[in-house]
Amino acid sequence: xxxxxxxxxxxxxxxxxxxxxxxxxxxxxxxxxxxxxxxxxxxxxxxxxxxxxxxxxxxxxxxxxxxxxxxxxxxxxxxxxxxxxxxxxxxxxxxxxxxxxxxxxxxxxxxxxxxxxxxxxxxxxxxxxxxxxxxxxxxxxxxxxxxxxxxxxxxxxxxxxxxxxxxxxxxxxxxxxxxxxxxxxxxxxxxxxxxxx
Numbered sequence: 001x002x003x004x005x006x007x008x009x010x011x012x013x014x015x016x017x018x019x020x021x022x023x024x025x026x027x028x029x030x031x032x033x034x035x036x037x038x039x040x041x042x043x044x045x046x047x048x049x050x051x052x053x054x055x056x057x058x059x060x061x062x063x064x065x066x067x068x069x070x071x072x073x074x075x076x077x078x079x080x081x082x083x084x085x086x087x088x089x090x091x092x093x094x095x096x097x098x099x100x101x102x103x104x105x106x107x108x109x110x111x112x113x114x115x116x117x118x119x120x121x122x123x124x125x126x127x128x129x130x131x132x133x134x135x136x137x138x139x140x141x142x143x144x145x146x147x148x149x150x151x152x153x154x155x156x157x158x159x160x161x162x163x164x165x166x167x168x169x170x171x172x173x174x175x176x177x178x179x180x181x182x183x184x185x186x187x188x189x190x191x192x193x194x195x196x197x
Contacts, residue, residue: 001040001041001131003038003128003129004128004129005032006030006032006037006128006151007029008027008029008126009027010027011025011111011122012025012026012027014026023112023115023116025111025122026108027106027108027111027122027123027126028106028107028108029106029109029126029128030106031106032104034059034060035103036103036104036105037103037104037105037128038101038103038104039100039131040093040095041091041093041128042054042091042094042127043090043091043127044090044123044125044127045087045088045090045123045124045125046076046077046086046115046123046124047087047120047121047124048083048088049076049111049113049123050075050076050077050112050114051073051075051077052073052076052123053069053071053073053074053109054069054070054071054108054110055063055069055070055107056068056069056102056107057105057107058103059105062102067108068102070094070097071097076088076090080114081115086118091169093169107183108114109123109126111123115155116183118165125150149182
């Protein structure tokens with residue numbers, strides 16, 4: 001897959017009356033073409049964000065330039081008050097969610113963190129990928145009279161690498177559920193385990 005060039009603006013926090021933080025922020029990503037870009041996959045690392053909603057703007061000639069919800073309330077941290085899943089890496093496969101053939105000119109990452117425990121939240125290392133262009137020249141495979149495959153070693157290796165990538169992608173999408181770490185001993189807290197920052 002080839003990486004897609006884009007412009008990623010820093011997170012903009014939504015403020016309430018009196019300049020209070022709302023626990024909501026938006027990251028705007030734009031692509032350098034008016035025709036839009038077909039995205040195969042998005043990869044990113046979480047940074048204390050609890051949920052993600054992703055909206056995409058389609059080109060004017062396809063979707064009248066309107067935003068369409070791609071992912072709604074995707075949970076990045078099962079428990080927003082605990083840091084267990086706060087730094088996990090994620091992949092969103094656009095083919096699997098039905099948007100692999102839809103071009104987008106702009107994306108809005110709407111991030112939410114309802115817990116007041118975390119002063120900052122966001123996403124890091126956001127990368128976009130498209131399917132690499134395949135060579136049009138196709139070589140015919142030679143078959144021996146004994147039914148053996150005489151295809152080149154490179155073709156076999158490419159097939160094995162594809163299988164390994166598919167298995168790796170499946171393993172990366174599996175998330176381990178961990179219980180929050182508690183500091184109580186028999187229902188009460190030990191004063192020596194508490195820290196005052």
